[in-house]
Amino acid sequence: VQAAFRSNLSYLLELIGSGKESLIFMKKRVRHLASQWLLATRSLAQKLKGRRRDQKQILIHIGFLTEESGDVFSPRVLKGGPLGEMVQWADILAALFLLGHSLKVTVSLKELQNNLGVPPGRGNCPLTVPLPFDLIYTDYHGLQQMKQHMGLSFKKYRCRVRVIDTFGTEPAYNLEEYATLHGYRTNWGYWNLNPKQFMTMFPHTPDNSFMGFVSEELNETERQFIKSNKASSMAVVYGKEASIWKGKEKFLAILNKYMEIHGTVYYETQRPPEVPAFVKNHGLLPQHEFQQLLRKAKLFIGFGFPYEGPAPLEAIANGCVFLQSRFNPPHSSLNHEFFRGKPTSREVSSQHPYAEDFIGKPHVWTVDYNNSEEFEAAIKTIMRTKVDPYVPYEYTCEGMLERIHAYIQHQDFCAGASPLPAKPNGHAVPSSPSPFTLSPNATHLVWSYNTSSALHVWPPVSSMQVWVSEAGQACTETCQEHGLVCEPTFFEFLNKKDVFLQLRIACDSTESEMSHLYPALAENVQECYFQKEPLLYSCAGYSTKYQRLCPCRDYRKGQVALCRDCL
Numbered sequence: 001v002q003a004a005f006r007s008n009l010s011y012l013l014e015l016i017g018s019g020k021e022s023l024i025f026m027k028k029r030v031r032h033l034a035s036q037w038l039l040a041t042r043s044l045a046q047k048l049k050g051r052r053r054d055q056k057q058i059l060i061h062i063g064f065l066t067e068e069s070g071d072v073f074s075p076r077v078l079k080g081g082p083l084g085e086m087v088q089w090a091d092i093l094a095a096l097f098l099l100g101h102s103l104k105v106t107v108s109l110k111e112l113q114n115n116l117g118v119p120p121g122r123g124n125c126p127l128t129v130p131l132p133f134d135l136i137y138t139d140y141h142g143l144q145q146m147k148q149h150m151g152l153s154f155k156k157y158r159c160r161v162r163v164i165d166t167f168g169t170e171p172a173y174n175l176e177e178y179a180t181l182h183g184y185r186t187n188w189g190y191w192n193l194n195p196k197q198f199m200t201m202f203p204h205t206p207d208n209s210f211m212g213f214v215s216e217e218l219n220e221t222e223r224q225f226i227k228s229n230k231a232s233s234m235a236v237v238y239g240k241e242a243s244i245w246k247g248k249e250k251f252l253a254i255l256n257k258y259m260e261i262h263g264t265v266y267y268e269t270q271r272p273p274e275v276p277a278f279v280k281n282h283g284l285l286p287q288h289e290f291q292q293l294l295r296k297a298k299l300f301i302g303f304g305f306p307y308e309g310p311a312p313l314e315a316i317a318n319g320c321v322f323l324q325s326r327f328n329p330p331h332s333s334l335n336h337e338f339f340r341g342k343p344t345s346r347e348v349s350s351q352h353p354y355a356e357d358f359i360g361k362p363h364v365w366t367v368d369y370n371n372s373e374e375f376e377a378a379i380k381t382i383m384r385t386k387v388d389p390y391v392p393y394e395y396t397c398e399g400m401l402e403r404i405h406a407y408i409q410h411q412d413f414c415a416g417a418s419p420l421p422a423k424p425n426g427h428a429v430p431s432s433p434s435p436f437t438l439s440p441n442a443t444h445l446v447w448s449y450n451t452s453s454a455l456h457v458w459p460p461v462s463s464m465q466v467w468v469s470e471a472g473q474a475c476t477e478t479c480q481e482h483g484l485v486c487e488p489t490f491f492e493f494l495n496k497k498d499v500f501l502q503l504r505i506a507c508d509s510t511e512s513e514m515s516h517l518y519p520a521l522a523e524n525v526q527e528c529y530f531q532k533e534p535l536l537y538s539c540a541g542y543s544t545k546y547q548r549l550c551p552c553r554d555y556r557k558g559q560v561a562l563c564r565d566c567l
C-alpha cells in the first residue's frame, strides 16, 4: 500500500490518549505546532512528487512512560523535570503520522502485549508469534519489556526495532561479547543491534542514526515583530531546576551589571534559595509562554547543565544569542556522574556541542567561564550584536519529515538480519577490479563505478570517499576535517587488502580480528588489520596505536543525515 500524506492531526491526538501529564504535554505541543507541520508536509509532498512510498504498520511504544518502568517523568512534567524526551516523542509521532503511516501508540505493558499478540499469561511463551508491525519505535525501557514478553519472536524481529536513545550507543558498547571482554560497561545492556537502529536527539556519533526533533520557525511578521521588540539587556537563564544555579553567584553578579536576568525555575510557594533576589523568576512556564519570553530576550545563558536539550535551539530560533561554557577537560562517561554508565565514550566539549559545532557565531558563543574577563567581554559584545532568528534545516518540520521519510523507505536492517561475517581479504572471491580510484593528489579514494553488491546499499555508494585517519583520530573527525561525514554502512567496502594497496599502504603482515578500531594500520610495523565482526564497524573508535581506514560521504547542507543523492 502507498502511504498518503495526511492533512489533519486530529486523529493523532486521539491515538496519543490521555491521563498522564506527559501525554497532555505532548498533545499540547502537537496542537501548537500543527499549522507548521501541515505546511511542511505540503512542501515535502511537492518535493517528492510521484515518488513511491510504502505505508508501514508502526508500533510506537514509549517505554519510559510505562508504570512498569517506574514512569518517573510524568509526575515531574509540571515540576521542572526533563521535557526534552517528550518534545522528541511528540515530534516523532507527528512526523510518522503525517508521512501517512499506520500507527499504534502504547504507554503500558498491557497495551504492548495486546498489540504484539502475546497471549495473556504467556509472557515468556517460547513460540514465535507473527509480528503485525513493520517497524517498532521504542526506547531502552521498551526494548527490555519487549525482550521479556516476546519470547523467541524478539530475536527474530529485533531488526524491525528503532531505539530512541538521546545520547547514543557506540558500537563497542553494543556488542555483548566484545563489551564484556574489553570493559565497555554500561547500565543499559548490550543489544547486539545494528548501531544505526539507535536514533539520537542530536547528530552525535554517525554510527547511530540522527532522529532529532523540531524547533518552531517564525514567519515574516513574527520576525519583524521580534526585531522591533528585542530588549537588548534582557537575559534568560537555561534550566528549570534550581540546582543549576548553585555556585553561580560570581557569573550572575557580572551578568547583573549589564542585563536584567530572568529565570524559569520551578517553585512551589517560595523563591528557591539558589535563585538570587535580583533575578526575575517566572516559575516553570507552559512551553509556548516560554517561547514568548525568548522572543523578548537578547541572551539565553547556560551554566553547564542540562546537557544538550532542545531549549538552546528554541532560543536561537527566537532570535537570542546562546552563551555557554566550554568544558575543559571535556565531560564524558569517564569523568562525569551524569554520563557514567551511558554506552558512549563521547567527549562533550561544551554544554551544547551541536550549538557550538553546527551553529556557532554569531548565534552561539562558547567561552571559558573560568576566565571572568572573557565571560564579561562576551556579554558586552553580545549586547551590541544583531542576530536574526535561525533554525537549522534539520530541525525544521520539513527537515525532520524529509529525514524520517528517507530512513523509513531506505533503512533495512532485516535484509542481512544475521550479518555475514566480514570478508577481509577479497582473495577468496575471484578477484574483481576495485571499484575505487585514487584521487589525483593520492590522498584518498573515490568510488568510481557500480558493482552489483553495491547497488542496493543506502546511502548510495556514489557519495563515498575513503580517507586514512591520523593515529589517535576517530573517523568521525577525519571525515569532518574533509567536509564529509563518516558513514559506517560503507565500512564493508574498504575492509579489503586491495583498498590498502590502492592507498599505497604496504602491509607486511595482515590480521583479522574483532575490534571497533578496524580496519586500520599500525604504521611503524607496516601491519594491516581487518575487521571480523560487522557489528563492530565504528566511526567513533580511536586509539593512538592505529591509523584507521575511514568511509566518508558527502551530506546536504543543514541535513547531515542525508547525502546529496540520498532522497
Ligand code: UDP
Residues within 6 Å of the ligand: 081, 082, 083, 084, 085, 087, 239, 240, 264, 283, 284, 285, 286, 287, 288, 290, 291, 306, 307, 308, 309, 310, 311, 312, 314
Ligand atoms: N520549557 C518549558 N517551560 C519552561 C522552560 C522550558 O516548557 O519554563 C521547555 C522548552 O520549550 C523545551 C523543553 O522544556 O522544549 C526542554 O528543555 P531543555 O532544553 O531544558 O531540556 P530537558 O533538560 O528538559 O530535556
